[in-house]
Amino acid sequence: MLLPVFAVLTLFAGSAVAECPFKYQKPDDLGHTVDKYPQTPDGSSKKGIFYMNRISPGGSRLYVANSDGSNMKPLESNKTAGFDLHPSWSPDGQWVVFTSERRGDGQADIYRIKSDGTELNTLVQTDAFDDAGTISPDGTKLAYVSTLGNFTTNIWVKDLRTGQTHNLTDTAATRGDPASPQGHFRPAWSPDSEWIAFSSDRNTDWTGHSNGTGWEHTQTLSIYAIRPNGSDFRRVVSKPGYSLGTPQWSPDGRRILFNVVRTEDTYNAHGISSSVARVTGQVASVDFHTGRDIVVYTSGDHLKVGQHWIGNSSNIGYLIKGGDNEGINYTLPDSTHSAFNLTYLRDPSWSPDGTKLVFEVLSWDVRSAGKQLFSWDEEWEYRFIDTFPLLSNTTGRIALTEKQLGNSSVITSTGNLTDQIDSFDVYKVWSSKNKTNEEWVETGTGGAFQPTWNQDGSQIAVGLGVWFAGRNDDTGTIYLANTTGNGFQDLTKTPSTLNAGFPSFSPSGNKLVYRLWDVTSQSPLGLRILDLETGRTTNLTTGWDNTPGWSPDGERIVFTRQVNWTTEYGSRWYADRFDIMTIRPDGSDLTRIPDSLANDAHAVWSYDGRILWSSGQYAFRDECILYDQTFQPYGQIMVMDADGSNKRLLTDSMWEDSMPMYLPKDAL
């Protein structure tokens, strides 16, 4: 089975998750060798390197084929790498409009190209996320999605003659409740160019999967319509407990086609392949004017997405996502419109005459460490890195958990990723012949997570154990290891009824803060501080707390808390609310950094005493069931001062971005 990587924010995964959707990928599973560290980041022309992790496919390429899958060819024959996504055929049949990250890994703009692969033009180019472009039937306008202006996805219209753009969904008449998700996705023109239909999760709650007990959010979409001048905004159809996506108009403009999936299933629909294969979703239509008369066209197993009416006919083509039947199917197959299988085919769009099909196919190469990414902050060079990177300010070396590119062991290296040392190999404690241990590593549920440097950089502490939902079944304990890899010891000797992990050293190196979990009651015990000189452990907090980090000046500890939880709730919570907190090491001055109702989590200190974290507050960037092998595609990286002021977004991609670390030039 292919990929799954690492869900960064998912350290708090809900107790009700039966199967943990995180899998470590052996590079050789891909059938080729990934050169783990081919690039040596420099960063000297900037303030330094901004390292970060991204969970996404390794690439995506566009193909054109006949409607039965025959004669499949790359749209741009000379393009082999990068991300080209979300194609739509122009109504005159000449162009394919698509999203591309060709300006830099993670940075999406909108282009068009003739369907024979010639004449590439740029349609929308901003440093925001620009996506899902579609040309009006009268050929004068482009409707698209952009996060320009306030980081959430709005529907925009560009006049292709004047170049003028305006948004439709952040106006006084249309703006939703700012405390709610604010996503607007997949615009579609009516045949007379008078209306734009789209999907949106506006005014819904931030709700975890597994009936609210899970940590990753579900998505509840309804279908809306608006005129391109911004008037006559209305909701066309919704269904309580279900998500309705990807509207498409009938050839006569009277009906709107959409997909329907249970809100609960919107999470598994973008997880690992085996979860996707179990999801069921159907294709239906509704009368546009009345919002009634729902007709369902498909039945049975499988998730169906990417639905379109074919040409002027009543035949509907769609994508079966996941499982053995993944590929294209038709409600009324004929000699030229017949089903075909193709793994990781996504976003089909048919030519106006229904004879041809354009789509993307995803690939899953893992990015090599140090790979250059698009820099949203021009003062810093953005580069990809594996998980839990941490700088030793004494030696200028970094420690990290090699999760996407290794077996969840700790390596240390220079800031430019040279001189790597296996500082703590999980298989020095676990046995590579023990099936349970091997499965923890292979599925990514266990390993050596969150290394932390001691004062002089000669040792690291790290949690070795089983994390995510696995913390309810197995132990975790904290190891101290020499960075040379020549020795280690179990520091906390945690009993099997408890799970200790996610340590952080005080700058002086004589104390260690970590989080403790009760395996038996499946509930949190808060943060603990171990004094390495006296051997005494004290209770710092008693909340649903994790990923503590000691500030460089020693004054505060930052951590993430599920703020809806109290001890009476036991092993679950009743609202999906995580926020960043800070506290003094003596337990005084507990401070919540006020933020969104979305999840804000996984905070770390920057070298200069600011706080970096992952936030879901700008919401999904696409209909979530259309993603693959990812867990929180709304995660973006933010930075703020330690008191919560000067918040800034540092990424604006469609992917799950996390695990940030500034590496200033003088540490290189």
Ligand SMILES: *[C@@H]1O[C@H](CO)[C@@H](O)[C@H](O)[C@H]1NC(C)=O
């Ligand atoms: C690749 O194809 C694009 C679009 O057809 C074209 O603009 C470009 O010049 C081609 N590049 C090369 C190197 O052939």
Ligand SMILES: *[C@@H]1O[C@H](CO)[C@@H](O)[C@H](O)[C@H]1NC(C)=O
């Ligand atoms: C959207 O348009 C409205 C009305 O023109 C404007 O007030 C608002 O600032 C725009 N929003 C964004 C994000 O540009």
Ligand SMILES: *[C@@H]1O[C@H](CO)[C@@H](O)[C@H](O)[C@H]1NC(C)=O
């Ligand atoms: C988006 O930006 C507009 C101003 O351009 C603002 O009025 C609106 O509240 C913003 N929306 C959110 C969700 O921040």
Ligand SMILES: *[C@@H]1O[C@H](CO)[C@@H](O)[C@H](O)[C@H]1NC(C)=O
């Ligand atoms: C959610 O709640 C329903 C109704 O109580 C129950 O049937 C279902 O099993 C629950 N699902 C999960 C994943 O907890």
Ligand SMILES: *[C@@H]1O[C@H](CO)[C@@H](O)[C@H](O)[C@H]1NC(C)=O
């Ligand atoms: C494909 O479509 C045909 C005809 O509509 C239908 O009978 C068949 O069940 C579909 N296949 C799958 C795997 O859903």
Ligand SMILES: *[C@@H]1O[C@H](CO)[C@@H](O)[C@H](O)[C@H]1NC(C)=O
């Ligand atoms: C797709 O693959 C499945 C499983 O191998 C097979 O049962 C099915 O017939 C195939 N469908 C088509 C259209 O080839």
Ligand SMILES: *[C@@H]1O[C@H](CO)[C@@H](O)[C@H](O)[C@H]1NC(C)=O
């Ligand atoms: C395999 O590892 C697990 C977890 O560490 C342990 O409980 C079990 O006893 C081990 N099995 C053997 C045969 O050593």
Ligand SMILES: *[C@@H]1O[C@H](CO)[C@@H](O)[C@H](O)[C@H]1NC(C)=O
């Ligand atoms: C680190 O190395 C030193 C010197 O070889 C050794 O005495 C010590 O026990 C090691 N530390 C650990 C934690 O194994």
Ligand SMILES: *[C@@H]1O[C@H](CO)[C@@H](O)[C@H](O)[C@H]1NC(C)=O
């Ligand atoms: C610390 O927490 C434990 C539960 O893990 C509790 O039994 C103990 O009483 C607490 N100690 C103090 C001093 O509050």
Ligand SMILES: *[C@@H]1O[C@H](CO)[C@@H](O)[C@H](O)[C@H]1NC(C)=O
């Ligand atoms: C490392 O951090 C400590 C504690 O804040 C500070 O005193 C020291 O100057 C820092 N060292 C370097 C090289 O930045």
Ligand SMILES: *[C@@H]1O[C@H](CO)[C@@H](O)[C@H](O)[C@H]1NC(C)=O
């Ligand atoms: C947790 O959420 C539930 C449901 O929204 C709410 O009733 C309750 O007051 C919240 N509790 C806390 C402590 O925030």
Ligand SMILES: *[C@@H]1O[C@H](CO)[C@@H](O)[C@H](O)[C@H]1NC(C)=O
């Ligand atoms: C990498 O970093 C090390 C240590 O800072 C330095 O000695 C070396 O020259 C750097 N290598 C390159 C290729 O920049």
